[in-house]
Amino acid sequence: MIDNVILTVRDVNKYIKTLLDYDELLSNLRVEGEVSNYKRHSSGHLYFSIKDNSGKINCVMFKSDTYSLAFEPMDGMKVIIEGYVSVFERNGNYQLYVKSMKKKGIGRLYEEYNRLLEELKAQGYFDQDKKKSIPSFVDTVAVVTSPTGAAVRDIISVIKRRNKNIKIIVCPVTVQGEGSGEEVAQMIYDINRLKLADVIITGxxxxxxxxLWAFNERVVAQAVFDSAIPVVSAVGHETDFTICDFVADFRAPTPSVAGEVVSEPLDNIVYTVDVYEKKINNSLKGLIDKYTEKLNNIINKPVMKRPNAYIENMEQYIDTLKDNIDLSLYNKINLLKHKVDSSEKLIHSLSAVSVLERGFAIVESNNKVITSVNDVNVKDEISIRMKDGKLNSVISEIEGE
Structure with missing residues (x-):
């Protein structure tokens, strides 16, 4: 230790940076690992970490070096990086400055993510027709998240700013680490079982x-899918997508947006209530006026003023109907009698008796009426019926026409 030398923080960081910059291995190295916490800044620089099973290094790739990239990095991707290690003097953090990057493969978590994503998609977990609508007017919101994180503060702040009357139930769970997925899922099931809220926000x-892995687990996806209460997923930043987002009834890009989705501003609700109140009042007034007019019309009818006159008119009308019916029946009967008499005379004029009375005779042989000379032979016995008896004879000769 050099006596009586006091260094500034800047001096220490600069000295460490110098040591790293001049280290032969660290000034030009290749590192293999898995991309994590990836972000493309608005400046064009890339910020992420590269990790393996036992460690993690923060990385930065400046915009000028990204033009050589043939792909868009993403969390879970295995890559081989070429660059150097140095210190960012302002905060004293060492990081890997990436000059080039190549894909090596897909990380285990990303593989598992894709596998479950495709499986649930094939089973219809993401189908739009299975998603429930978020209520327009919410009374109670259940927030399933860490009770100490920034997300819950953002959600509460947005909801209370927009509508102070909405009740918020914070349902505390761990959102990271072993068992966190099961904890989130069980809380969603408990909220449904107890019917605690109109809508659930989780994230x-x-x-x-x-x-973010808890929200990529099957158990959480299943709980969200099974929920009878609509679920809003608010996991991570706008660029983060989890399986919970795809299964949920609504995916909010941030927790703050989730708070907006479930909280209709109080002023809007008051305005809507006023509009509906006016519509209801106008509708009721219209109905009352309509039926008042109908009632007045009924009251002013002559029948209501002199009900006996109406009854008397109806009695007279009935008498007239009765007379008309009697006359109609009388005429009908006479007509039928005339038809019967005419039919009777016609039948009599066509009868055998009438024919005989007019001088005609009926010739029979073997009790059968003879209508043709072909029906008998010479020497056949015949009988000739007259109006007053029969003549029996034998045919001696047949002459045809």
Whole structure:
């Protein structure tokens, strides 16, 4: 230790940076690992970490070096990086400055994510027709997240700013680490079982794929899918997508947006209520006026003023109907009698008796009426019926026409 030398923080960081910059290995190295917590800044620089099973290094790739990239990095992707290690003097953090990057493969978590994503998609977990609508007017919101994170503060702040009358139930769970997925899922089931809220918000702030992993687990996806209460997913930043987002009834890009989705501003609700109140009042007034007019019309009818006159008119009308019916029946009967008499005379004129009375005779042989000379032979016995008896004879000769 050099006596009586006091260094500034800047001096220390600069000295460490110099040591790293002049280290032969660290000034030009290749590192293999898995991308985590990836972000493309608006400046065009890339910020992420590269990790393996036992460690993690913060990385930066400046915009000028990104033009050589043939792909868009993403969390879970295995890559080989070429660059150097140095210190960012302003905060004293060492990081890997990436000059080039190549894909090596897909990380285990990303593989698992894609596998479950495709499986649930094939089973219809993401189908739009299975999603429930978010209520327009919410009374109670259940927030399933860490009770100490920034996400819950953002959600509460937005909801209370927009509508102070909405009740918020914070349902505390761990959102990271072993068992967190089961905890989130069980809380969603408990809220449904107890019917605690009109809508559920579940999620957390941003992070790496490992930090968001609870919301990529099947148990959480199943709980969200089974929920009878609509679920809003608010996991991470706008660029973060989890399986919970795809299954949920609504995916909010941030926790703050989730708070907006479930909270119709109080002023809007008051205005809507006023509009509906006016519509109801106008509708009721219209109905009352309509039926008042109908009632007045009924009251002013002559029948209501002199009900006996109406009854008397109806009695007279009935008498007239009766007379008309009697006359109609009388005429009908006479007509039928005339038809019967005419038919009787016609039948009599066509009868055998009438024919005989007019001088005609009926010739029979073997009790059968003879109508043709072909029906008998010479020497056949015949009988000739007259109006007053019969003549029996034998045919001696047949002459045809």
């Amino acid at each position: 957390r702030g941003g992070g790496s794929i490992e930090e």
